[in-house]
Amino acid sequence: MDFTFSEEQQAAVEAARAVFTPVAPDGVPSPALTSGPVADDFDRALWTKTADADLLSLLIAPEHGGAGLDAIALCLVLREAAKVLARIPLLEHIAATAAVQAHGSDELRQALLPDAGRGALVLTVASAGRTGHDGADLAVTARRPPETEGGGWVLDGAQTAVPWAFDADRIIVPAHTPDGATVLALLPGPSTDLPGLHLAEQISTTGERLAELHLDGARLTPHDIIDSPAAWPLLHDLLTTGTCAQALGLGEAVLKMTSDYTSKREQFGHPIATFQAVAVQAADRYIDLRAMEATLWQAAWRLSSAAPGPLPLAADVAVAKTWASDGVRRVVQTAQHLHGGFGADTDYPLHRYHAWAKHLELSLGPAAAHEETLGDLLASHPLG
Incomplete structure (x- = not known):
């Protein structure tokens, strides 16, 4: 099998190295020396440099300002970022843009992808499930009440160990419907105070700040749901x-x-x-x-x-x-x-x-x- 990378993929690697090579992994406090998280936020300066290098828009289509590349390019960039323990939501953000790009509505793509590609909008994903050992798509339920009860979608359940949730503008949560389908719910970040959404702080083994996400009758509009089974x-x-x-x-x-x-x-x-x-x-x-x-x-x-x-x-x-x-x-x-x-x-x-x-x-x-x-x-x- 030929594992030769394309010119576009190699260009992504070069851009990633230019951004991440100067990062000092020992520039963050040790988790062993802090009673709480090693920092209250991710590395915003590094996030800006990553956005300026067009790395956040890797998987976004050109019509939305992206490079239109693939999972191989994403993995090449993540490999470089991990070498220096880059403290940014790179994986969650780019993967989320790919899901919106492939299966979101035209309205949702227009609303999210240009800003996400520029780094002005931060996306993350809840993927650990309720305990970390069960399926993430089974930890939250999503139902559509009748219009007489307000319509839209109502979500209940919990997800553990959600990365970067306290700092994200949107949190994508998989949820299962009464008929057994799985949808993606695009929750607003904690700054919006969505009724029925609560985040409790958790600390990972890395010392980073995670969130236990609780949903109790949180209501979203149909525009905030991706209901494609894929x-x-x-x-x-x-x-x-x-x-x-x-x-x-x-x-x-x-x-x-x-x-x-x-x-x-x-x-x-x-x-x-x-x-x-x-x-x-x-x-x-x-x-x-x-x-x-x-x-x-x-x-x-x-x-x-x-x-x-x-x-x-x-x-x-x-x-x-x-x-x-x-x-x-x-x-x-x-x-x-x-x-x-x-x-x-x-x-x-x-x-x-x-x-x-x-x-x-x-x-x-x-x-x-x-x-x-x-x-x-x-x-x-x-x-x-």
């Missing part, structure tokens, strides 16, 4: 594949950090990188990263091209999640081991990468669950 699967696959890209970028940064350290740290008059035990562990983690990369591009390519295959797209996504979840954990654990006590120093950025890696691992879910999903797909789609 909208949530697209959004979910983009979020999942994008998280795998973040895990890859983080892992690559950590392995480079480990390589630099072991090349300089000496024992018995020699750099510890020359010791066989150290070299073998580093080589194993390099293999993990290459497997994470190959499975990521396979999933992103299937998602971008909608190309048919012997198995559904869900199989490629499950394989990518298996490698990303296990791989990012192994990379940071090996890095901590090879750094010794230095890796736990809060003045050194490795502990922040470890915290972000754990957050990504938990977001992706256990590899065993994805292997079970893959097994079920193989059983229901026999090959040959």
Whole structure:
């Protein structure tokens, strides 16, 4: 398979590197040293630079001011952002624009996409479900009361661990209807004081501010609902594949950090990188990263091209999640081991990468669950 990137995709990578390379991952307080979130807001200055580089409009069609690129370009940009632990809602925002672009009404696209592409409107997504272990589309109900009761849509339920919710202008929430369909509800941000919407603060393993979102009879107009049955699967696959890209970028940064350290740290008059035990562990983690990369591009390519295959797209996504979840954990654990006590120093950025890696691992879910999903797909789609 040819994994050569197009000129447009390569241009997106170059723009991302120009924006994210100067970012210092150790410029944020350590989660271990704060009693609350590491910051009250995301990095607005970095957000502005990202918007100025036209990276927020990657998946928006040209008629709405975007580049009209695909999931591969998104993953390439997320990979660069994750290398420096960029504190912006990049994945959630761009994935949300893709769902609106593909399945929103003309009115909704006109209202949201131009401002979202410029960064003037911040979008995020609730995708963890009620507990983090159940389907996000099952955690909230959406019903249409009769016109005599006000019409529109009424939402009830809860979502946990919603990223950047306190700072977003719109929160996209999947919800199931009485007939079993899934819709996307575009809630206004907390600044609007929508009746029936409440956010409770949560703190992630990274020290970032999350929200537990509660809906109690919150009412939306039909214009704030995307009722296409394909909208949530697209959004979910983009979020999942994008998280795998973040895990890859983080892992690559950590392995480079480990390589630099072991090349300089000496024992018995020699750099510890020359010791066989150290070299073998580093080589194993390099293999993990290459497997994470190959499975990521396979999933992103299937998602971008909608190309048919012997198995559904869900199989490629499950394989990518298996490698990303296990791989990012192994990379940071090996890095901590090879750094010794230095890796736990809060003045050194490795502990922040470890915290972000754990957050990504938990977001992706256990590899065993994805292997079970893959097994079920193989059983229901026999090959040959």
